[in-house]
Amino acid sequence: MHIEDHAFERFGLLINDRVVRTPVAVASMAGIVDAAYVLERASHIGLAFIGGYSIDDPTMNAAETIASAGDRKEFLYDDPVTGLTSQIRKLEGSGVITGINLRGSTPDSFCDLVRVLGDTVVYEIDAHCRQPAMVEAGCGEYYLRNVEKLLAVVRALKGTGVTVSVKIRAGIADDDRRLAGKLWEAGADILHVDLMDFGTAKLRQIRNSCPLMLIANNSINTFDRMKDMLSHGADIVSLARHSDMRTLAGLDAAITRYADEEGWYNAPKQLCRGGDIRSLTFCCMPVKECPLIPTLSRIGMPREDYIAMKTGAVKGTPLEDGKQTCFGSLSWCCKTSSPCMFRDMTLRQTGLTKKEYMRLKRELSDTIMSRVFHDVPADTSR
Structure with missing residues (x-):
């Protein structure tokens, strides 16, 4: 049996009509997660979101402001289209499903990219960043406090026929359950949730509110923690700061063994x-x-x-x-x-x-x- 057939039999995960080989993902970290970062970890992950990338003038200016302060990195491109095209090409043939985490302030900013980059990648709307400059530019957590603007971006992107992910931070919107339902109705395919300190209760609420593919994020660096997330509604778990080779390899091996033994890798609790x-x-x-x-x-x-x-x-x-x-x-x-x-x-x-x-x-x-x-x-x- 082909490796992909084994992976589909184990996990049953498809994104962009491609088999996700393991329910372990790398989440974006501005200025850190690019193609090179992903390729180093490719043997132990099934999905990676590179970025975040600023894609229009307001967010590019915000990235410059953040980087100039010196306390964190940003990806800075004069031409984000050229930069993203190069990054995506480097990941071709890696076996990892590629997602691009994007910081844009209007629906047109996202849709303009689709016309150039096509439909082979997952387009992730960054409704997660809490840097003041980004929020003031009209992206990141701004979208969680202005949900209709977020929904407009989702609808516009989905109208182009691409796979749409939304990265959110739990506890910012008035009601994460209602938000999840609205994102599903607007056409989103994936909901990527930084659970902060809310844990599995929040995840279960979101799962009970929508049928979207759910990615759970935040401090998932042990198999026990991973299993807890999967048994409360997650389809995939993602790692950011803890996405070192040893941790990723351990999670990948453990969930593979568990799936082969149990038959349903993310079976819910009763x-x-x-x-x-x-x-x-x-x-x-x-x-x-x-x-x-x-x-x-x-x-x-x-x-x-x-x-x-x-x-x-x-x-x-x-x-x-x-x-x-x-x-x-x-x-x-x-x-x-x-x-x-x-x-x-x-x-x-x-x-x-x-x-x-x-x-x-x-x-x-x-x-x-x-x-x-x-x-x-x-x-x-x-």
Whole structure:
């Protein structure tokens, strides 16, 4: 099997119709993360955002102001198009999906770049930078306090047909949950979240508000921390200051082993243990008072529809079996990390490994997510 086929079987991640070989990414750091930085780390990452790059007069002037103060670096180009073209070319053939983190103050600033650079890279809107000069120039955290302007950039970029990521800092917008929902509705593909000190509770809230690909960022430098993020809604984790070779190699190796052993690399915690909305795949029938009932109410799904959805989704699959289980089908059974003699007995009888069972549960979760966010009106108040 080809390396990319292995990676897709493990993680199931596609960006720009390319397989993401590992859910470990490098986040942009102004003046630091460029093509050379990424190429040194290419064997242990699947995605990298170079930059941030200032792309119009207001943000280029802001970058000059920041750099002249001497306390931090910036990428300074007289012609950002030429600079970005060179950087992107250097990363061709690296096996790493390339994202470009951009600091622009108008939709036209972003769209002008697309006309030259094309659609082979991910365009990341920097709504994250908190440097006063950048905020005054109308980018970075300015967008989180002026959400309609951010949405206008997303819509304009998406209108060109490119893949759009938005990098945000949690806790700046009035409501990160509402922001996530609005970004999804505007056409964003990826939400890259610097969680600051909010942790997994914030991540779970965002996951429950949108179906976007989520990248979790901030101090994710151990496998335990990485697993915590993945089990609360992240698809990918990104590193900035801790993106040294040793840390990246350790995370890449650990998540690969975990995926090969468990079958679902970012399986959520069960709902009754603080899991996000994907964990409905592990829930039983709604017959008792438990976290399932208020969750169904919040997403606007009647109990009967939930039952019909799961029953229909597993029809003709191995999850349909399970007469000895509590509710007569593996579709209602829990995560393999929870001991259950009836589930395990059924798996043995059907010849289904726990790894295969978890992969099927992931497919069921994808069906549930599609139903929640495409057939049911979004509820961004949760």
